[in-house]
Amino acid sequence: MQDMSVQGVAAVQQNRTIEQQPPAGTTEETKPAPPVQEPEEGKTLVDMIQEAQEKAKNQRESMKLAKGNTRYGDAPLEAYARLARARTGAEVNMASGFARRRIAQFKTSLRVDSENAARIKSAISQLQKAVSRGEKKKRELVREKLEERRKKRSEAAEERMKQELRRRRTQRMIREAGYLREAKVADRLSTQLTAAQVELRQQAQDLAAESTVSLECAVQQYTETAAAPAAAAVAPAISVQG
Numbered sequence: 724m725q726d727m728s729v730q731g732v733a734a735v736q737q738n739r740t741i742e743q744q745p746p747a748g749t750t751e752e753t754k755p756a757p758p759v760q761e762p763e764e765g766k767t768l769v770d771m772i773q774e775a776q777e778k779a780k781n782q783r784e785s786m787k788l789a790k791g792n793t794r795y796g797d798a799p800l801e802a803y804a805r806l807a808r809a810r811t812g813a814e815v816n817m818a819s820g821f822a823r824r825r826i827a828q829f830k831t832s833l834r835v836d837s838e839n840a841a842r843i844k845s846a847i848s849q850l851q852k853a854v855s856r857g858e859k860k861k862r863e864l865v866r867e868k869l870e871e872r873r874k875k876r877s878e879a880a881e882e883r884m885k886q887e888l889r890r891r892r893t894q895r896m897i898r899e900a901g902y903l904r905e906a907k908v909a910d911r912l913s914t915q916l917t918a919a920q921v922e923l924r925q926q927a928q929d930l931a932a933e934s935t936v937s938l939e940c941a942v943q944q945y946t947e948t949a950a951a952p953a954a955a956a957v958a959p960a961i962s963v964q965g
Contacts, residue, residue: 795832795842798825799849806853812861819857822850 805818
């Protein structure tokens with residue numbers, strides 16, 4: 724029984740080997756070639772080549788969009804916006820620093836993203852212009868500050884001139900008013916002086932008349948006074964003789 728089972732197994736293996744072996748008279752060189760894929764109906768070889776090229780182009784565009792997602796043109800716009808908002812030299816320096824940093828980044832991107840080389844170079848050029856224009860704006864801000872200071876000084880000088888002019892006008896008006904008062908006082912004084920002179924002249928005349936009368940009276944009184952003792956001395960002598 725065992726011999727029969729072994730023989731049966733050997734026969735099965737032999738049959739399998741025979742099935743796997745190629746038929747007689749055939750070699751590897753005479754094996755049938757794999758079937759060639761026939762073009763679809765209505766498509767020529769040129770159409771298939773064009774379709775393959777379009778697929779490759781679309782694939783490159785999709786890769787370009789994925790890789791070139793950076794909007795290089797936004798950096799110059801942001802730099803110019805910051806430069807326009809700057810009102811002091813420090814703010815201008817900050818805007819120029821932003822532009823310089825973007826220039827360094829884009830120079831690095833230029834070596835990596837060669838497909839957007841034109842856009843990157845244009846952005847770098849605009850950023851460099853932004854830096855130079857920032858330096859120009861700093862000079863303009865300094866000039867404007869100097870002009871403002873000069874204007875303030877001129878305004879202060881003009882204000883001082885106006886004040887001096889007002890002071891001179893006030894002094895002139897005071898002097899002119901003083902001239903009027905002086906004229907009035909002089910006229911009053913001259914009138915009083917004239918009246919005083921007339922009064923003094925009248926008093927002098929009165930005094931002169933009075934002094935003349937009093938002098939005559941004094942002489943008469945002196946004569947009478949001097950004659951009285953002489954008469955008194957003569958009178959007793961006459962009486963003695965009598």
